[in-house]
């Protein structure tokens with residue numbers, strides 16, 4: 001299958017169904033949405049596995065369009081990547097996350113970064129500037145990248161990741177275990193954190209090899225000096241399993257769904273924070 005990338009020509013005709021009609025509506029609406037402030041972040045807590053103390057949040061983009069309704073990031077992020085809006089959207093996420101970090105003392109704020117953002121040579125400098133303007137210490141920001149950052153321009157991506165480390169932000173490898181050559185990337189770049197994909201966590205407690213895989217990832221990460229996050233923890237069985245395997249952090253609906261900043265602040269008050 002062809003990977004959707006920059007400059008891919010997409011032709012819509014009457015023969016195409018409802019799904020592609022919606023796709024083209026989304027692409028048209030993106031520009032307006034960016035101009036009219038329709039995008040904002042929700043935040044999902046990350047907790048220390050053993051104590052369930054909140055130690056950070058992941059910022060997740062939300063789009064509420066007046067007529068299209070709620071469009072999922074799965075739909076609009078790839079549309080933004082195709083249409084050349086992802087840098088603008090990514091910058092917006094960074095700024096809003098930095099603002100949020102000021103209101104969330106002691107918590108790390110993680111932002112998802114598209115591979116296309118990392119292809120921009122000045123991305124590390126832009127991150128540094130956003131943090132400086134917001135007055136947020138770089139170590140309060142974590143950037144989550146997926147293995148696909150390495151597909152187009154691995155050397156450039158690795159150079160930028162090193163520059164980001166020098167800026168002082170933390171770097172996490174997202175959806176770990178779902179890419180093609182995860183281990184090669186671990187050799188090429190020292191991530192601070194590995195986020196174990198929720199497909200593995202989901203299968204814990206079932207009769208599957210997921211347990212052996214998660215156990216192996218945690219051991220390897222520990223040996224390489226990286227922290228681990230279990231993504232998509234939804235029940236107590238999964239929590240118990242990842243605790244037993246000494247995974248460092250948990251994130252998922254069991255702790256909380258993503259929520260707007262105001263609700264997060266209310267949720268946090270009265271909870272133990274690091």
Ligand code: C2E
Nearest residue numbers: 060061073074077093112113114232233234251252253254
């Ligand atoms: P991701 O980075 O892997 O983010 C985690 C996704 O899993 C989020 O979906 C979150 O709501 C969902 N999730 C969290 N806990 C659970 C759970 O216990 N069970 C299940 N089933 N799901 C859980 P969301 O918000 O729909 O985001 C989907 C993807 O869109 C993200 O996956 C990320 O790749 C992308 N994305 C979201 N915001 C941004 C952004 O600002 N920039 C970029 N480049 N990508 C973003």
Ligand code: CA
Nearest residue numbers: 058112144174
């Ligand atoms: Ca993520």
Ligand code: CA
Nearest residue numbers: 174175195231
């Ligand atoms: Ca993930």
Ligand code: CA
Nearest residue numbers: 146174175197
């Ligand atoms: Ca993902």
